[in-house]
Amino acid sequence: MTDTPEAPRQEAQDYKSTVFLPATDFPMKAGLAQKEPTIAAQWAADGLYGKLRERRAGRERFILHDGPPYANGDIHMGHAMNKVLKDIIVRSQTLLGKDAPYVPGWDCHGLPIEWKIEEEYRKKKLNKDEVPPQEFRAQCRAYADKWVGVQKEQFQRLGILGDWDDPYLTMKYEAEAAIVGELLKFAESGQLYRGAKPVMWSPVEKTALAEAEVEYEDVTSTQIDVAFEITEAPNAPELVGAYAVIWTTTPWTIPTNQGIAYGEGIEYSLLPLDDRRYLVNTTNVGDFLHRLAAGDHQELIRLSSQTLDPSGQFNCVFGKGKRLAGATARHPMHHLGGFFAKPRPFLAAPHVTTDAGTGLVHMAPDHGEEDFLACKPLGIDPVFAVQGDGMYRADWAWLGGQGSVINTKFNGPDGPICTDLRGAGALLSAAPFQHSYPHSWRSKARIIYRCTPQWFIPMDKPTSISVPAEPVEAPSFSSEGNAALRQAQGERMLSNAPTLRETALDAIAHTRWVPERSTNRIRSMVEGRPDWVISRQRAWGVPIALYVHRQSGEYLNNPAVNARIVEAFKAGGADAWFGADHQALLGPDYALADYEVVNDILDVWFDSGSTHSFVVEARYGEGVRADLYLEGSDQHRGWFQSSLLESCGTRGRAPYEAVLTHGFALDQSGRKMSKSLGNVVDPLKIMSESGADILRMWVASTDYFDDVKVGKEVLAGASDAYRKLRNTFRYLLGALADFREDEKVAVSDMPELERYMLHRLAELDAELKGVVDRAAGSESWLEFGRYTRALNDFANSDLSAFFFDIRKDCLYCDVNPATGAQTDKRRAYRTVLDTLFHALVRYAAPIIPFTAEEVWKSRFPGADSVHLLEWPEVDAGWKNETLGDKWARIRNTRALATERIEPLRREKVVGSSLEAEVYAPVELGDVDWSELFISATVHKGEWKVEKTTHHKCGRCWRHLPEVTQDGDLCDRCETVLAQ
Structure with missing residues (x-):
């Protein structure tokens, strides 16, 4: 600035006290890693989740049912991505005014936990089979409980708001009782059989595996x-x-x-x-x-x-x-x-x-399903030569x-x-x-097909479970092809005694799948899947609580006996089965000597597939189902499918209205993360160094329906987007310092520029609501990448680079700080800024909840949490397409002016655009072009830019004809100071 022909700095300082300078304590440097834990602790102390339930009680409910992660280790990037997406959706539904509870849960049974306990035994050179089952199960329970506690803290550090005081665990007694109750529903309806057929088997883990537990x-x-x-x-x-x-x-x-x-x-x-x-x-x-x-x-x-x-x-x-x-x-x-x-x-x-x-x-x-099926009609039976550990039995020749x-x-x-x-x-x-070749995804060892006696749920046996006469329609199907499929499947399924496969396919057709292409994936898997193998030869889990008659081979199907089993599980959990007085459970009508007690363990996918019964229905009422399930694409063969089959087999319908599938988090080169490759991106490290809101900004910005990349460069981009949005809030806080309600101006009395910005806000509001609100029928429902980009683009392009830039002169100089007198234009500007603040802080709250809270409390220190607020009141009547088209043309003209001024700035012909005299093909008098261009006088003509000859106002620094020498005041500044 020293080499520009401007008035000496001392002259500008003479009027500094007469100019409004935005002031705020909101820091430019975020310091999220230090602030976020304090904010989260305050949420917990204030009982924010409980307050939300009270405030939204009786409202329309939106239930996102949490797919349970496994309780065995620190969270990874896949966990973080999944939980952040869920939290964004739950918070946005809450923002819409809905009662959107979030009950986190954990999958606590099964082989991975057993495997960890067995590893500890092997280190001590102990044999797991020599340990009493009750003692072994207690160690598994303690191990799962430990990691539930660890992950609970890590998820809360991400800013996930939920019922952390009462999460669901599949190892809670009431959950285990519900799971065995669901199993017995299959038994009572005849949808259960024991048969010897080849199943995927892990010789290392000595158990049958489900398809979802296998990788190639x-x-x-x-x-x-x-x-x-x-x-x-x-x-x-x-x-x-x-x-x-x-x-x-x-x-x-x-x-x-x-x-x-x-x-x-x-x-x-x-x-x-x-x-x-x-x-x-x-x-x-x-x-x-x-x-x-x-x-x-x-x-x-x-x-x-x-x-x-x-x-x-x-x-x-x-x-x-x-x-x-x-x-x-x-x-x-x-x-x-x-x-x-x-x-x-x-x-x-x-x-x-x-x-x-x-x-x-x-x-x-x-050792082959096709071999088994081809040999069975000829009376060729399996010989069971290969044992569970992969060894040939000792007597094999x-x-x-x-x-x-x-x-x-x-x-x-x-x-x-x-x-x-x-x-x-x-x-x-x-x-x-x-x-x-197939491998166990846990042990990474090869698996085999092995024929063993197992328990199955048949896919193609006619059932007594009735399909609802009027299948529940998923809202907003946009594809004619999907609608045709829905109609065809509906007509096909509404027949007598549908099979489980038919019922599930019907349910798929009447569920909304996001993205829509995922429908094909789940449908093809259900169409081709074999009978569901639900038994495992392990120790830690819910037992298949059945009694099999020793002579007939039939399992006992007695409602009274089943009721006693369920009550025993409620009192003592699954452990009650292994130490039970089985004669007491059987009652006086049956002799224990006539029955075999089944001790196989249920497939953990049956556990998690039953969660809708003891989480959604148990908490919100029988027959209630989730509005949304949300997991990674691998769950089409996992939780999505097991939940679908379990619910269809017991209720004749899907447990969900809609299903969202997201991709996987890959490293910056698009490779799967692996410790051996050294390319793991740790969310815990990111939060400790940069903050959870940076990680959340990245998640929300991705096109997460496909696999997404994450690394230093990608996170740097998220940090930059966050910084710009934070600076927008900082400007708003400073510009609204001392703002009073009585300053507000009616929309009808505002200048065109302010009305145009309200038009743009209304457009933004409609676009964001289309992502959030299912009732809007938008094809962009749940596309928060679009939501976040629209929000960032509005803050950067519409506000910082346009509206704020043009009106900063008005904000600084159209007020007398001594008297508080200001122009109507400035009042209108601040009225719109206040409207923008209340809208933007709400829009941002689901994405960057810690920062939104910080912003809100910076302006309203004594107020309740920003997360108790509802969707901003944006008048759809503010939309004015004619005004929008006009100002779109004006913005294009402004961009052309900026392009022509910039070379003079680079060559130091002018020190700033305020010194530029612009000739442009515009109609004078329609708008204040010099204010829009942030230049000196604008003349009508062909494009040309030159340095102005006008002198500079000592207060606003504009170069105007009425200023006779540098440092004097322009007419506007004299008027303001005289007020």
């Missing part, structure tokens, strides 16, 4: 080609003595082989190689020979002259697979006798393809007592399986094979 990773397995000598072939006698070749990537299943499957329409070839003939699928002959050439049997490639026709092509076609009907083969280890000496039948199976292998599939009903079957060396080319097959002359090839 690329692995290297051993692929083998094994020859089975054909002993009978009534439709093709020439096959006797030939060898059927099977290909598999699970060598460990060969010891339980019981047959060979073929495709009736598949064409097979009979290859003469050396002194043997091999039956394989014609399409894959080349691949088969390639595997042989790369393995131990290169000599087999010396084809006889009959193998090739004159063109060099294979000419060994045997015919279609249907000729294999009635054929049998013998197991390569038939010399062991017993099980292995039995003939292996050929059987037609639709799942046999020519995509890979040999077109012949070895059948092990113990081949490899008895050996394993584990998931060990890569055990299955490898030099392992015992391949070695024995090679010794028997049956191993044709053994080589590495890369493919995707």
